[in-house]
Amino acid sequence: MRNSQEARIVTILDLTDENQRALHALIHRLHTGRWKRYRAIAMRQRMTEIQELAVTVSRRRGERSAFVVLRWTSAPLGFSWDVYTSQAKAVSAFKSMAATQPAMQNDH
Numbered sequence: 001m002r003n004s005q006e007a008r009i010v011t012i013l014d015l016t017d018e019n020q021r022a023l024h025a026l027i028h029r030l031h032t033g034r035w036k037r038y039r040a041i042a043m044r045q046r047m048t049e050i051q052e053l054a055v056t057v058s059r060r061r062g063e064r065s066a067f068v069v070l071r072w073t074s075a076p077l078g079f080s081w082d083v084y085t086s087q088a089k090a091v092s093a094f095k096s097m098a099a100t101q102p103a104m105q106n107d108h
Contacts, residue, residue, distance in 0.1 A: 017074075019075045023050075023077060026079070027072060036057050037056060039054060039056075039057055040054050042094065046098070049072065049073055050071070050072040051069070051070070051071055051098075052071075053068075053091065053094040054070060055087075066084070066085075067086065068081045068083050069081065069090055069097070
């Protein structure tokens with residue numbers, strides 16, 4: 001039986017491709033380590049974009065966490081985000097993104 005907190009594969013990146021390897025490094029850097037910025041709640045791949053529902057990690061006392069929807073791309077390398085005042089609004093926005101873009105075709 002799977003633990004609900006267990007990580008699972010949500011996207012496939014070709015690490016032999018320089019752009020996708022750089023994207024992997026960027027996502028990893030912003031989600032791990034002492035100064036991580038985001039904690040992932042959900043992530044999926046839609047065509048050439050990776051979409052993520054996340055919460056920001058507070059670094060300072062009194063700083064509030066925010067819910068964000070991130071869109072990651074490897075060409076050009078980067079990401080954009082939208083900030084939401086509640087988890088419910090962020091989840092709704094994340095779900096609506098799925099309805100507007102087709103899923104990645106999986107050849108496996």
